Amino acid sequence: MRAFREAVEALDLDAAEALLAPDVVFTSPVVFKPYTGKPITAAILRAVSGVFEDFRYVREINDANGRDHALVFTARVGDRELHGCDFIHVDDDGLIDELTVMVRPLSAAQALAAAMGAQFERIAEEARAHSR
Secondary structure, three states: OHHHHHHHHOOOHHHHHHOEEEEEEEEOOOOOOOEEOHHHHHHHHHHHHHHOEEEEEEEEEEOOOOOEEEEEEEEEEOOEEEEEEEEEEEOOOOOEEEEEEEEEOHHHHHHHHHHHHOOHHHHHHHHHHHOO
């Protein structure tokens, strides 16, 4: 999805958040249970933007009907280089209703889990503040 890619690349997280459906389901690469809702998903996107270094999308794949997208990226977390993919599905209104992130290798996923885990209280607090 070009608009999401451009927002993330520009670090315009307000624009990225505006593309999320209210009931978006975010599936993390490091947590088993998905997160549901725009406030928590936006808070996670904001936090990960501070954790990833040298983030860049390297490929965009779109299906013929325009509802499913894959954005392949590279980044670093500390001294770990990672490759990942954002799998995006959009609803009838063109808003993101599913966002699944996958990363590799395992050592980078572990570094990401540790970095995000250290911020989780702040993420949860931000999500609670925006859902009121």
